[in-house]
Amino acid sequence: MKKKLLLLLVALSLVACGDKKSKEETTTETAPVVLEEAVKEEASEMKENVTEKASEMKENVTEEASEMKENVTEKASEMKENVTEEASEMKENVTEKASEMKENVTEEASEMKENVTEKASEMKENVTEEASEMKENVTEKASEMKENVTEEASEMKENVTEEASEMKENVTEEASEMKENVTEEASEMDMKEIVEADAMGESSTTYIVKEGDSLSRIGLRYNVPWTKLVEENGIENPDHIYIGQKIKIPQN
Structure with a gap:
């Protein structure tokens, strides 16, 4: 850096002390060369400095990132353990609460069952008494x-x-x-x-059959054989004569 500053001062002195011609010649010929070399050296030094700084920063960042990673891992592990413990405690609490609620519900259900059973028994007795009274009244x-x-x-x-x-x-x-x-x-x-x-x-008489008559009775009445009455009247079945039937009675 010091060398660079000296070169710059020399260049400026030459430019300020010469006449216009020499000033123009010096400015046009010497200054650009000096400046170019100074700029190149400065750029090289800056590049090296930047490279060193970048390397240092990279190492620092890597170290910090590693430390942060370790810290995060430790924190995560601690949080995981804490969450696990809290979850375990919550699970135990929930289990206890559930057990208590189950016992309470069981007790209440048992009481309700007993009450319902008593009510049903009372209703059954009342219905039985009413039915008995109704049965007696109906009887x-x-x-x-x-x-x-x-x-x-x-x-x-x-x-x-x-x-x-x-x-x-x-x-x-x-x-x-x-x-x-x-x-x-x-x-x-x-x-x-x-x-x-x-x-x-x-030579014959007509008789009208009445209720209770038969050929044998009619024959006895007129003193004529019933067989002759059958022949005279053409009766097919002597056991079947009807009321109102006309029977011819032949004379003996």
């Missing part, structure tokens, strides 16, 4: 209704029996009277037919 009502219905049915049965007996007696009397009248009329008609047939000289 009493049914018994009363049964007695009333039985009495009414008995009265109705007696009334119906009496009415049926009266109707039966009336019908029996009317039927007996009608039967007597019909029998008398039939007898009169038969006798009349016989008399008319005898008067007219006919």
Whole structure:
């Protein structure tokens, strides 16, 4: 640096002390050479200084980065241990809280279950008592209704029996009277037919079958064999004659 400053002072002295011509020649010929060499030396020295400074800074930065890395690693390790410990403590606390809550919930559930069981038992007893009372009331009502219905049915049965007996007696009397009248009329008609047939000289009489008649009875009545009645009337089955059927009675 000192050499550089001296060269610069010499150059300036030459420029200041010479005349214009020598000044112009010196300025144009010597100054640029001196300045160029000075600049080159200065640049070289600055480059070396910068290189040294950069190298030193690089080493310092590397060392600081290494130290910082170590510090960060240590801090991270410490934080990790702290976080692990805190997490472990929190886990233990949560586990304890959960256990306590579980016990509390279990106790409350047990109490609720007992209360519900008691309530259900009370309700069951009340329902059973009410059902028993209702059953007794229904049984009493049914018994009363049964007695009333039985009495009414008995009265109705007696009334119906009496009415049926009266109707039966009336019908029996009317039927007996009608039967007597019909029998008398039939007898009169038969006798009349016989008399008319005898008067007219006919060889047969017509008889109308009535309820309860049979060929054997009709034959006995007119003193004619029932086989002759079958032949005379062309009857296929002597056991089947009907009411209102006309039977010809031949004369003997």
